[in-house]
Amino acid sequence: MTAVGPAAPVTSVPDEVQQRGADLGPRLAVGPNLQPTLDEISRPGRASPKVPHPPADALAGVPRQHLRREPLALPELSEPDVIRHFVNLSQLNYSVDGGFYPLGSCTMKFNPKINEWAARLPGFAALHPLAPDELAQGTLELLWDLERWLAEISGMAGASLQPAAGAHGELTGILMIRAYHHARGDTERREVIVPDSSHGTNPATASMAGFRTVTVRSAADGGVDLDALRAALGPQTAAVMLTNPSTLGLFETRIEALLEAVHAAGALAYMDGANMNAVLGRFRPGQAGFDVMHFNTHKTFSTPHGGGGPGAGPVAVNERLLPFLPGPRVAREEDGTFRLERPGERAQSIGRVRSYQGSVGVLVRAYAYLLAHGGSGLAEVSEDAVLAANYLRRRVGEAYELPYEQVCKHEFVASARSLKAQTGVRMLDVAKRLIDKGFHPPTIYFPLIVDEGMLVEPTETEALETLDAFADALLEIADEARRDPETVRSAPHTAPVRRLDEATAARQPDLRWRPMTGAQTPCPD
Amino acid sequence: MAYSPHTPADRGRMLEALGIDSVEALFDDIPPAVRARGLDLPPPMAELELAQRLEGLAARNRVDLVSFLGAGAYRHHIPAAVDAVLSRGEFYTAYTPYQPEISQGTLQTIYEFQSLIAQLTGLDVVSASHYDGAAAMAEAALMTVRATRRSRVLVSRAVHRHFIDTAQTYFAGGDMTLEELPTAADGTTDLESLERELADEARPAAGVLIGQPNAFGLLEPMAEAAGLAHAAGALFAAVVEPVSLAVLAPPAEYGADIAVGEGQPLGIGLQYGGPYLGLLAARSDLVRQVPGRLVGRTSDVDGKRAYVMTLRAREQDIRRDKAASNICTNQALCALAATVYLASLGPHGLHDVAALGAARARELETALAGAGLARIHSAPYLNEFAVLVPDAEAVHARLLERDILAGLPLARWYPDDATLRDALLVCATEMTTAADIERLRGALGEVLA
Numbered sequence: 001m002t003a004v005g006p007a008a009p010v011t012s013v014p015d016e017v018q019q020r021g022a023d024l025g026p027r028l029a030v031g032p033n034l035q036p037t038l039d040e041i042s043r044p045g046r047a048s049p050k051v052p053h054p055p056a057d058a059l060a061g062v063p064r065q066h067l068r069r070e071p072l073a074l075p076e077l078s079e080p081d082v083i084r085h086f087v088n089l090s091q092l093n094y095s096v097d098g099g100f101y102p103l104g105s106c107t108m109k110f111n112p113k114i115n116e117w118a119a120r121l122p123g124f125a126a127l128h129p130l131a132p133d134e135l136a137q138g139t140l141e142l143l144w145d146l147e148r149w150l151a152e153i154s155g156m157a158g159a160s161l162q163p164a165a166g167a168h169g170e171l172t173g174i175l176m177i178r179a180y181h182h183a184r185g186d187t188e189r190r191e192v193i194v195p196d197s198s199h200g201t202n203p204a205t206a207s208m209a210g211f212r213t214v215t216v217r218s219a220a221d222g223g224v225d226l227d228a229l230r231a232a233l234g235p236q237t238a239a240v241m242l243t244n245p246s247t248l249g250l251f252e253t254r255i256e257a258l259l260e261a262v263h264a265a266g267a268l269a270y271m272d273g274a275n276m277n278a279v280l281g282r283f284r285p286g287q288a289g290f291d292v293m294h295f296n297t298h299k300t301f302s303t304p305h306g307g308g309g310p311g312a313g314p315v316a317v318n319e320r321l322l323p324f325l326p327g328p329r330v331a332r333e334e335d336g337t338f339r340l341e342r343p344g345e346r347a348q349s350i351g352r353v354r355s356y357q358g359s360v361g362v363l364v365r366a367y368a369y370l371l372a373h374g375g376s377g378l379a380e381v382s383e384d385a386v387l388a389a390n391y392l393r394r395r396v397g398e399a400y401e402l403p404y405e406q407v408c409k410h411e412f413v414a415s416a417r418s419l420k421a422q423t424g425v426r427m428l429d430v431a432k433r434l435i436d437k438g439f440h441p442p443t444i445y446f447p448l449i450v451d452e453g454m455l456v457e458p459t460e461t462e463a464l465e466t467l468d469a470f471a472d473a474l475l476e477i478a479d480e481a482r483r484d485p486e487t488v489r490s491a492p493h494t495a496p497v498r499r500l501d502e503a504t505a506a507r508q509p510d511l512r513w514r515p516m517t518g519a520q521t522p523c524p525d
Numbered sequence: 526m527a528y529s530p531h532t533p534a535d536r537g538r539m540l541e542a543l544g545i546d547s548v549e550a551l552f553d554d555i556p557p558a559v560r561a562r563g564l565d566l567p568p569p570m571a572e573l574e575l576a577q578r579l580e581g582l583a584a585r586n587r588v589d590l591v592s593f594l595g596a597g598a599y600r601h602h603i604p605a606a607v608d609a610v611l612s613r614g615e616f617y618t619a620y621t622p623y624q625p626e627i628s629q630g631t632l633q634t635i636y637e638f639q640s641l642i643a644q645l646t647g648l649d650v651v652s653a654s655h656y657d658g659a660a661a662m663a664e665a666a667l668m669t670v671r672a673t674r675r676s677r678v679l680v681s682r683a684v685h686r687h688f689i690d691t692a693q694t695y696f697a698g699g700d701m702t703l704e705e706l707p708t709a710a711d712g713t714t715d716l717e718s719l720e721r722e723l724a725d726e727a728r729p730a731a732g733v734l735i736g737q738p739n740a741f742g743l744l745e746p747m748a749e750a751a752g753l754a755h756a757a758g759a760l761f762a763a764v765v766e767p768v769s770l771a772v773l774a775p776p777a778e779y780g781a782d783i784a785v786g787e788g789q790p791l792g793i794g795l796q797y798g799g800p801y802l803g804l805l806a807a808r809s810d811l812v813r814q815v816p817g818r819l820v821g822r823t824s825d826v827d828g829k830r831a832y833v834m835t836l837r838a839r840e841q842d843i844r845r846d847k848a849a850s851n852i853c854t855n856q857a858l859c860a861l862a863a864t865v866y867l868a869s870l871g872p873h874g875l876h877d878v879a880a881l882g883a884a885r886a887r888e889l890e891t892a893l894a895g896a897g898l899a900r901i902h903s904a905p906y907l908n909e910f911a912v913l914v915p916d917a918e919a920v921h922a923r924l925l926e927r928d929i930l931a932g933l934p935l936a937r938w939y940p941d942d943a944t945l946r947d948a949l950l951v952c953a954t955e956m957t958t959a960a961d962i963e964r965l966r967g968a969l970g971e972v973l974a
Contacts, residue, residue, distance in 0.1 A: 029627045034830065038637050038868050047871045050604050051878055051955050058884035059772060063905050066744045069778070072771050073644050074872040082606050082868045086634070090615035093630035097614030103623075110528050111618050114572055119796075120608075123583030129598050129798035130933055131586075132925060138585030139797050152565055164656035164799065165854035167841070175697055204841035204851035208667075210698035213846040251554045281564045282552055288559035298854065302528075306858030307631035308621040308818070309654070310800030313854075326694070343937075351694040355597065355659040355687035355787070356798025364579075371575050372527040375566035383548045384529050384536075390551055391539040407551050435627055443623075446842070463530040464538065495626035497825040505823035505835040509812065511650055512640040 029099070029435050031091030032496050038085060039513045042075035048082075092496050093307070094440045100466050102392075104411045104443040104455025105199070105247060107277050107299035112372065115302065115365035124364050129356035133339040139360060140338035144330045146367050147314075153378070154273070154293055155284025156316035160325045162358040166274060169294025169313030170205040170241070172353050176292060176317065176324040177239045177268045178209060179350050183324075189238035189267070195224045197248060197447040199272060202241045211238060218449055222248045222404045226257055233265035242290075243272040245279065247447040249389065249411035249455070250404060259289040268292065268321075276300045277459070278386055278409035281379030292317045301366035312362040323348040328357065384460035385410040388467060392458050395471035399478035403450055411457035413450050420452050425481035425488050427452040430474070432499065435492035437473040527569065591961045592930040593889070595909050595952030597658070597685045597740075598798070599790045601768070601878065602955060604869040607792045607862050617858055621818075625833045626825075631857065632832035635820040638864040645770040645867075646784040647777025648806035653818035654856040655803025658787025659691035662734065662764055664816045664850055665785045665805060666692050666703060669732025669760040671849070672814045676701045678732045679722055681714040683739035684764050685787075686938040706733075712743045712902025712911070716750060723757035730757060732783075736764040737773065740938075741950065742909030743902055744773070751780035767791050767804060767863075769907055771875040772883070776806075783807045792866025793859050802859040813839060816850030878955050882908035885953035885962070892962045893951070896969040901948050909952035911935060917947045923972045929965055 059067065077085075094101070101108035119125065127136055143161055150159045163169040174192065181189050192206035193214045203213040216232050219225040224242065233240070240262045244252045252258060262269045271285045271293035277300045285293045297303045298311035305311070317325060327349045328341035340357070373381060386409050393402065393412040400414040416427040431441035431454065443455040458467055481488050492498065531539075540546065552560075570578065592600065611617060615630060622628030622635075639651040655661040666678045678696075680689055682705040689705065696703045706722065709715040714735050723730055733754040737745050747763060754761040762783040763776040768790045776784035788802030789795070807815050813836070821835035841848040870878065886908040890900065893912050901911045914920050917934045924931040932951035939945045953962075 030630075034629065035633065037633070037640075038864075039640065047873060048869070050870055050874050051602055051881060054877055054880035054884050058880035058887075061887055061905060062744065062772070062883065062907060065748075066773055066905065068772060068774055072872045072876065074641060074867055074870075074875065076871045076873075077868055079604075079606055079869065082865065083609065085868070086610040086865060087613070089630040089633055090610070090613045091630065092628075092633070093615040093619045094624070094627035095615045096618040098618075101620065103620055106620055108620060111614075112528055114575060116612070116617075117576075118579040118583075121580065121583035122588055123586040125794040125796055126588040126600075127586050127797040128588075128592065128594050128600070128795050128930070130594055130596055131797070131930070134925075135587040135590070135930075136797065138582035141585070142582050149566055155561070164660065164856075165852070167851045167853045168656060168660070171695075171851060175694065178698065199853075200840075200842035200845045200848070201851050201853050203846035204844070204848040207846045207848070208695075208698060208851050210700070253554055253556060256556060256558060279555070282561055283555055283559060284561045287561060296854075304617045304858075305620045305854075306617050306856075307619045307628075307634075307861065308857030309855040310656075310857075310859055311854040312800075350697065352659070352687055352690040353694055354657050354691055354799075355685065355801070356657075359656075359799035359801075361794070361796040361800050368575060368579060370566065371570050371578060372572070374569035375564035377527060377569045378566070379563060380529070383551075384531055386551045387531075387536060387539050387548050390543055394542055407554055431624075432626070435624065440620075440627065441624055461528050461530065464535045492626050496629055497626055497829050497831040498827055500625050500825050500831050500833045501823045502833055502835070505821040505833050506837075509819070509835060510822040511812075511819055511835075512636070512643040 029438050029495060030094050033088050033091065034496055035085060035088050037513055038075040038077065041081055041085065042077060044076060046076045046078050048079035099438060099440065100462055100470055101440040102442045102456045102458050102470065103440065104457040105274060105446065106443065107457060107459060109302055109459035110461035111302055111304040112369065115368040118368045119361045119364045137338055140330050142364065142367050144332060144338055146363055147330065149370055150295060150314055150316050153280065154316040155287030157319045158322050158325060159314050159316040160329060161314045161363055162326045162353055163294065163313035163315055164354055164359050165309060165311040166294055166296040166313040167201040167205060168353060169315045170201055170272065171208055172315045172326060173270050173292040173294060174205055174209040174239060175350050176321050177270065179324045180268065180321055181238055183348060189236055191236045192238055193229065193232050193240045195242065197246055197449050198241060198243060199247060199274065202272060222246060222250045223252050223254055224258055226254050229258060230261050233261060233267060235266065237265050237267040239268045239270050241270040241272060243275060245275045245409040248404060248413050249408040250406065251409055255288060274299060275410060278382055280382040281375065282382060286316065286318050292321050297362055297366040302369045303362045303365040310359050310362055312359040312366065324350050326350055326353050381460050388458040388460060388462060392456060392467050392471060396456065396474055399475045411455055414454050414456065415450055416452040419478060419481055423481040423485045425485050427454050429488045429491060430477050433477045433488045433491035434473060436494045439470055439473060590928045590930045591964050593932045593951040593953065593965065594930045596933040596950055597787060598795055599954055600795060600956050601790055603792050603794065604866065606869045607865045610865045611858060611862055616861060622834060625831065629832060632820050634861050634864055636822060636832050638860045639820065641864060641867045642804060642806055645767055645775065646806040647775035648784055649809040650807045650812045650815055652805040652815055653820060654860040655805055655817055655852065656856060657799060657801040657803045658785065659688040661785040661803030661805045662688045663692040663695040665762045665783045666732060666734060667695065668783065668814050668816065669762065670701055672760060672811060673731040675729050675731035677728050677730050678703050678734065679706050679719065679730050680734040681706045681736060681739065683708045683714060683741055684734060684736040685740050688764065711904040712741045713739065713745045713904045714750060716746065716753065719750060720753055723753055723759065730759040732760045732762055734762045734764060738766060738769060738907050738909065741902055741911050742906040742952065743904040744906065747779040755780065768875065768879050771879040782811065788859065788863050791863035793862050800856055800859055802856045802863055812836065814849060817852050817855060881955035882953055885957040886910065889951060889953045889962050892966045896966055896973065908954065909950065911948040911950045913947055914949045915947055917949045920972055921949065924968055927968045929968055
């Protein structure tokens with residue numbers, strides 16, 4: 001591994017690179033200042049006290065064998081150190097607040113600021129999760145409304161707000177399907193079918209829930225191959241997990257026949273709702289025949305991604321699966337007050353999938369988003385998302401292959417297969433070069449079934465000028481790949497770091513800073 | 526529409542470029558039989574109406590009571606620096622750092638989070654985060670099954686009820702069992718039972734899970750339990766509360782192979798249950814069994830220090846059905862909150878938070894004893910304990926009428942345990958004041974009279 005000097009922050013971009021940046025793009029994607037770590041800026045005795053000192057005998061009641069022998073080692077910093085450190089780090093990040101983030105399958109739409117304000121209202125933020133129902137009527141009403149609205153949007157009978165993320169919702173859904181079959185004495189269904197275009201979470205979920213995964217191929221038009229699905233289905237099939245629109249951004253036009261085949265085999269149909277942003281108010285999965293689906297509030301309903309989370313993955317189900325939903329749900333009494341279900345109130349519930357009620361702070365944001373839009377606004381969200389994607393697809397198609405001919409929904413796949421054959425420049429290189437032009441790259445090499453693929457999702461909140469600038473950048477890169485492929489292959493040039501040595505990172509994992517031996521100053525008291 | 530930048534002219538230009546008259550043409554691929562015709566939801570609201578509606582709802586929650594309620598979610602002072610950092614759009618509106626060149630901020634903060642939790646626990650490998658303490662414990666239980674190729678996990682019944690319930694739900698999917706270990710009269714895990722269960726050679730245990738402090742606030746004989754687990758070839762996982770680790774022995778010291786816990790006390794608001802932060806740390810030789818993201822330090826092609834997600838062959842997007850877990854979205858922003866919290870408090874600040882909570886709890890114990898209420902268990906505690914209150918539910922309700930949230934009646938979590946029928950679990954933190962304790966003492970005088 002390359003030796004790294006002690007805490008030498010890079011305070012400026014070299015002139016040559018800056019010049020290249022000016023030539024090559026509208027602006028630097030992110031700030032240039034790499035930072036030393038918290039332990040490198042730590043100095044013994046530095047602190048900004050936050051709580052009063054405890055009395056000297058505070059721990060007198062705790063037997064010695066339970067106490068630390070060595071004082072705790074943590075960095076020692078003043079508040080100004082802390083703030084500058086994290087502000088400078090923040091500037092190394094690309095974000096939706098700062099620029100276009102067309103990450104396919106991830107729905108990086110604008111995160112409304114009123115939602116952040118709402119989640120921080122003390123009435124929501126300071127409420128204890130075990131507070132008696134009478135102290136929590138505001139949040140309980142919010143959750144009650146939200147469950148009903150999600151049921152309306154999904155065309156389902158009810159929902160659980162407990163799952164913490166999409167994959168957690170998938171696990172919840174598949175465990176409910178398992179419980180459903182078992183409740184009917186049908187215990188021999190040990191397989192879950194997924195298409196080859198599915199998210200990796202689908203097969204991983206099936207394994208986690210104790211099922212074998214069977215993968216079926218996609219047809220030439222990008223949809224699930226109906227014959228392949230029929231051949232895979234049988235009395236051993238517990239569920240089929242479909243994403244609709246698919247991960248290629250295409251609506252499953254054979255959806256009626258697919259669902260009929262699933263149910264004819266006695267299996268249930270799970271819908272991965274990652275792509276709901278395309279079809280709000282135009283396709284209700286429950287109405288169409290799906291038995292269960294999850295939402296990703298951090299995709300469809302604008303809750304921020306947070307650098308990887310937290311999200312929320314509510315799961316909606318039809319009448320058939322309603323008894324199996326995790327508890328507690330919110331119930332409404334005859335007098336109009338709300339309460340949480342009591343343990344054991346629904347005997348067939350699969351139980352909890354996490355502690356307490358769910359990622360309520362995230363759900364407050366999703367609720368605010370739904371209130372702002374209402375039913376008509378949500379339909380318009382999908383219209384604008386789909387219009388923007390099709391427009392951008394048309395423009396990107398001027399220089400990249402479009403493997404699928406039909407209209408797309410909220411995202412589309414383009415391929416650099418020919419570009420690579422002609423120039424040696426891969427989609428990875430194109431993606432990295434986009435960074436120099438001030439854009440976050442789209443998702444690349446997913447779904448796995450498209451060679452040199454790029455999945456582009458503009459969302460409804462990007463202006464036409466942004467869409468055009470992004471398309472222009474992709475076209476310039478295709479041109480540049482022919483003129484000067486090396487510049488593309490070695491991109492990015494203007495980011496704070498260049499391409500990383502990922503092989504060494506995996507071979508010799510360095511997952512934490514050097515061990516520190518203990519606080520270097522005695523406690524002030 | 527609320528956040529759309531498109532003017533009618535913009536939409537017209539896009540439609541024109543596509544050669545269509547109406548956006549409806551873009552939805553022709555939805556078969557008529559499954560096409561929906563709009564949604565029956567309330568009408569849109571302007572921002573002012575929205576703010577008023579949300580303020581109204583928030584105002585119907587009550588968060589102004591004097592509270593002694595903990596039970597796994599704790600009220601702490603959150604330094605203002607935490608929200609100042611969390612409010613930066615560069616952090617909270619970024620995605621998972623799949624493009625490391627423009628995600629060094631998030632990646633370095635995750636590396637720092639891993640390092641800080643490693644210092645707290647003494648264990649070298651720390652996952653970038655899990656959904657919450659319950660999900661982290663379920664993942665740890667599954668991890669012991671994978672690592673030992675055994676299928677039976679033992680968990681103390683004195684671990685948070687929701688954690689055990691969650692793990693049971695996760696375990697429903699496989700040929701594995703999760704069995705509860707009883708507690709002894711002093712409130713800690715019964716080591717004789719543990720020894721007996723571990724001696725069952727026909728059903729060898731994969732892992733043993735015990736809380737420190739446990740769900741009754743008590744300090745467990747962790748070193749002895751770890752020794753028993755290891756002697757039987759099982760892994761030992763500690764379910765910890767992170768603030769307590771400023772003063773209590775770190776899990777590595779008493780032989781834990783894995784430590785999990787709820788990270789909410791590290792600068793994350795109560796929020797009626799989430800988003801919280803699942804902590805999971807393990808010995809370095811277990812690294813390939815660790816579920817969830819890991820960030821490593823490496824260098825770029827110029828030799829400049831940089832951070833990247835690593836050991837990705839454990840993850841669902843690479844390994845699909847062979848992945849260590851299906852987790853994708855995690856709790857990155859909550860992990861950032863914990864990182865800023867620990868950086869702001871430092872070793873002495875965190876020690877003071879833990880020690881102040883312990884001091885207040887002793888004052889609380891003295892006050893309750895003065896009102897005739899004694900502790901139920903004899904084992905030592907840190908800042909939470911159970912007291913015997915005749916007719917606990919009724920007393921709890923009467924204190925609520927006096928704006929005092931007097932903890933958790935434990936019969937709600939242990940309905941079949943006669944020894945806990947009249948148990949009230951109370952806690953103190955640095956937020957608890959002498960005046961709070963005096964209020965409780967006064968109110969108890971009226972209620973118990």
